[in-house]
Amino acid sequence: MHASMLLYRDGSLSEAAYEGLEEERTRLLIEAKAYALGLHPGLEVRTRLLAQEPGKALVFESERAELIVVGTSRLEAFGGPILGAVALRLMTGARCPVLAVTDSAPDADSAPAEIVVGVAERGRESRAIGWAFEEAALRGAHLNAVHALGGEFTGRAKAEEDVLLAEALAGWRSKYPDVEVSRTISEQHPARALVAESDEAALVVVGATHRPGITEHALGSVGHALLHQALSAVVIVPET
Known part of the structure; x- marks a missing residue:
């Protein structure tokens, strides 16, 4: 289109x-x-x-699409990269998952057989986790589930977080038993942790929350950082 x-x-x-x-x-x-x-x-x-208007047209199409794919050329301004208004409009307003192919993303034929999914809230079902599992199953790829703590924690606290992460993945692992899964508990800020993991991945998948009374998804600092800095393609999955 x-x-x-x-x-x-x-x-x-x-x-x-x-x-x-x-x-x-x-x-x-x-x-x-x-x-x-x-x-x-x-x-x-x-x-x-x-x-x-391109952004409006793509958001409208997202109502009946399974996935929208868009390129995101990073333009330099004010000392750093910025994304175009159309890409950001789509990332924050789309009703279906959006695959952003950044300038630094590897070609599909040479992309690593790994998908990274950022897991923020482990106490509820996540469409982003489900999407990442399904895509890993389709590709025959390894799935790396990353939960970033954003600070230094004791070994016991990290172990407890790992247990919670395993519980969040349990239902999906039973649904997709052939997907090989690893868990990563990082003390880094979520954005930095996921950007680092993108170096060895074909895709990084994150969710976008929806706030009551607001018509657009809240992309958040993690999503923005990935779109500006990730070395792989990025998938934004609306959680509503």
């Missing part, structure tokens, strides 16, 4: 200019479809060209 407000006929351009833009963006979609079919000839690929 490609969406752009430049295609919206508000009279600011000539009809010839609008037609030229449509032809240009249509060729873009045709090339994308041909590329996808070149990789997977049996894939069903449909294209859509929309005269809409």
Whole structure:
């Protein structure tokens, strides 16, 4: 799908200019479809060209999608990388999981056979954990469940946290018995811990919570840090 407000006929351009833009963006979609079919000839690929604001269009499509995939080029500004407004709008507003392919993410063919999932709250069922297990099963990948404490803890406290993490994973492990799982208890800040683990992963999966009365998901500092710094692709899973 490609969406752009430049295609919206508000009279600011000539009809010839609008037609030229449509032809240009249509060729873009045709090339994308041909590329996808070149990789997977049996894939069903449909294209859509929309005269809409891109972020709004993608959020709308997320209501009926299983997954949205978007590239996130990191632009340098004010001394550090920033993400585009469209990517951030999608990350905070999408109703389905969003796969962000960052500039530093490995190619699919060479990506490590490992998926990392960040586990924040271990006392409740997590869609992010479930999504990570299912993806690991589909890929035949190892799953590394990471819980970061954000400070120094005694050995006993870390052992207790590990027990709680194991309990959070137990139901999913029984559902996906073929997935090899490891548990990591880190004393680092969650964002730093997950960024470090992304170096050996194909994907890092985290959840986005939904606050009552607020229509958009709260991406949080961990999600922002991953999108700016992760060395793998990042999946944001809405928890509602």
